[in-house]
Amino acid sequence: MVTPLTQPIVFELEGFYVPPRYGAFFFFLALLNYMVMLLGNCVVLCVIVIDKNLHRPMFVMVCNLVVCDLLGATAVLPRLMIHFLTGQKKIAYIPAIAQAFSVHTYGVAAQTILGVMAYDRYIAVCEPLRYHTIMTSARLHSCCALAWFVALLFIGVLFAWHVDTPLCGNTIQHIYCSNRAILSLACSPTPINNIYGLSMSWFVSTSIFLVIAFSYFRILHASVKRGRADSTIRSKAFQTCASHLVVYVLYEISSLVVIVSQRFPSISQDIKKFVSILFTIIPPVINPIIYGLVSKELRASIIKRITYNRVRK
Template sequence: MENMSQVPLKQPIVFRLEGFDITREQGYPLFVVTFIVYAVMLLGNLTVVTVIATDAKLHKPMYMMMCNLVACDLLGGTVAMTQLMSNFLTGDKSIGYVAAIVQAFCLHTYGLAVPTILAAMAYDRYVAICQPLHYHSIMTTRRLVLLCFLAWFIAVVLILILLILNVGTPLCGTLIKHVYSSDQSILRLACFPTPINIIYGLCANWTLRSCTFLIMAFSYAKILKACVVKQEKNSRNKAIQTCTSHLTIYILFEIAVLNIILTYRLQGVSPNIKKFCAIIFVIVPPTVNPIIYGMAMKDIRTNIVKFFKSTVLPK
């Protein structure tokens, strides 16, 4: 560790985010761009939630889980992008210790909760398509609440344990070489190696991702088999469209994760490129997801059109 020879810092600690290597003048146009992207993200996700909340026909398990995914996307996107906009606008890249821990908690929760929610959505589609006659008896309100609770609970508990391990670690530096605070960026400031923290983080992350992948692989394999057997063309097409949107979102998210992993391990990649890939992780999925749902799911698309006609266009 680069900080081993230093004296441990005392509280209160104020970190400084390294951020992008840009001038103050370059920060202003970047703030405008980031603000526009964030506004589009908010508009798209809040529109989906509003449409679902105001239409009783959409008060179904699939759409309730979709609202949980929206909440998760907004959590990750808001925490990262508001910090980024503040840095671009003011040039002040300082962040307090508690704020850094909270930011890391929110971003890591986003990173783990997205696959668990998508796994719950895959199970819901499996029951709906493969066991349609028993769907309402299986996907009761109680089971829906339980699935949503577990999706969040598993992610939150895993991250809480990780951050509790980190809180007691003495730090010998204050420069976080990132655009936002994360578990790894804080651990790099530790006065001595932290193998337990690193091993736990890797095991928790990959175990969860492996489990959610297996659940989704099983669910969609069964769904694909059922779609091949189905005689009704309309039902088959609707099932394929719905599952395609879920799979597209999952693949897009995992590509964003893989992009971060590869750029941080490949030699010769510039620091700005690495940081840009880290920002893509919290910008692209939350911004694109509402578009994917709007294009692939007729119920959402139709209700969005009705919503804008009644609220935006003059009568």
């Protein structure tokens, strides 16, 4: 029985069983996914930062979501690539906690940021004349800071129980470290942590769902009401919210699949591990494509800069 305060702990991730001759193949597959994710998100981030026409609340919030996606994918994929290439499964306590903290922060922050984006869309569609008065620069940055603060606070409290929890094992039966995986090694049950984790997840998910449902109900009502006079108003309102709604549904489906798969013992461990990885890969890879396709302004700015660079060459 050891605790992080008494002596160093080194965990061993169970990971996937990969025959040595296939290790390089899976490494390059993971590397390809990581490079595509980095390229897409960094392009969106850089274009928004460089183009002053995009320095508006909606795109500032997209930048926050991009940072969140980068955090989640970077916490998992680089170490997964090391696992595939070298077979290394050991991870020290501090990196293990850092990885778990990053993954959980990614999951909560994505939801809180999407909740703030829903509020912004609600103000933009339902109060267009007062939008710039309500969504000032100070309020915009306060809302973004609040989204990150809520995520960091909730996850910080969740991981506070790890500091002096005695552990009676070091093998984590997962592909990456998580709160549940680490505390499953505890010498005695951790009901407070379990209750808090479930309560926090339920509170955040339910609160964000209610915020988004209320916002879109009001948006739909306002769009239909104004659309009777001008159909283009209704079409523009639906278009400006489409990307946000698709991204939210993508996050919810990904997290729901992970939660459901973990609750069925009949599902093999390899499938559970694979599904849990998809949660940190699919949204970060697809989100830049969604915003690039739906947002005409962002798409036009990306094309403009790519074309401009080609002309210069």
